[in-house]
Amino acid sequence: QKEVEQDPGPLSVPEGAIVSLNCTYSNSAFQYFMWYRQYSRKGPELLMYTYSSGNKEDGRFTAQVDKSSKYISLFIRDSQPSDSATYLCAMTRGARGGADGLTFGKGTHLIIQP
Amino acid sequence: DVKVTQSSRYLVKRTGEKVFLECVQDMDHENMFWYRQDPGLGLRLIYFSYDVKMKEKGDIPEGYSVSREKKERFSLILESASTNQTSMYLCASSRQGAGTDTQYFGPGTRLTVL
Numbered sequence: 001q002k003e004v005e006q007d008p009g010p011l012s013v014p015e016g017a018i019v020s021l022n023c024t025y026s027n028s029a030f031q032y033f034m035w036y037r038q039y040s041r042k043g044p045e046l047l048m049y050t051y052s053s054g055n056k057e058d059g060r061f062t063a064q065v066d067k068s069s070k071y072i073s074l075f076i077r078d079s080q081p082s083d084s085a086t087y088l089c090a091m092t093r094g095a096r097g098g099a100d101g102l103t104f105g106k107g108t109h110l111i112i113q114p
Numbered sequence: 115d116v117k118v119t120q121s122s123r124y125l126v127k128r129t130g131e132k133v134f135l136e137c138v139q140d141m142d143h144e145n146m147f148w149y150r151q152d153p154g155l156g157l158r159l160i161y162f163s164y165d166v167k168m169k170e171k172g173d174i175p176e177g178y179s180v181s182r183e184k185k186e187r188f189s190l191i192l193e194s195a196s197t198n199q200t201s202m203y204l205c206a207s208s209r210q211g212a213g214t215d216t217q218y219f220g221p222g223t224r225l226t227v228l
Contacts, residue, residue: 008154041222041224042221043118043219046218088156099162099210101159101162101172102157102159103159104158106155106156
């Protein structure tokens, strides 16, 4: 079993829809959870960062962590064509947190249709 | 504004050549990382460094080495390039202590080995 599982998509939804992106993980040692957005031919950029189980909201984006189920989600409300990108979940991998690097999901390719 | 720059966006090399990929960050970050990104495999950690002249192997260090002579610069070296090293290479940096998990990425170098 891979440490982090993420459906690569593509996921295609109409503009204005609520988007749900998910990752599951197997390593209980993962502590910090992040979502990165990556546009074509660009480096990933950090969207959301969470530590504890529960929800964290930032504008149209909500990150959700359920450590008991080893499941994280990213919700996008009122989706826009500019949200079309690849979304990567990432988790800290070592005793020194992110200083030991991150473990990434493979990314979900999201397409918002105008 | 945080900035991670990589020396080349696109690079074409021949099998057996020695290849240097350079990364510079201007955020005074202690931690620096090299990942490669491949379709279907996601981002995988090659090497990382949490201090000048320090280096640690990631998940896929074979065929690579690194150099960190100055805090702001982290170089990835392909001693003898091979076709299976054709990939997108991403450099990232993060600060020490709390928030080590927030990694900032460069734009990437797309390397083709012929």
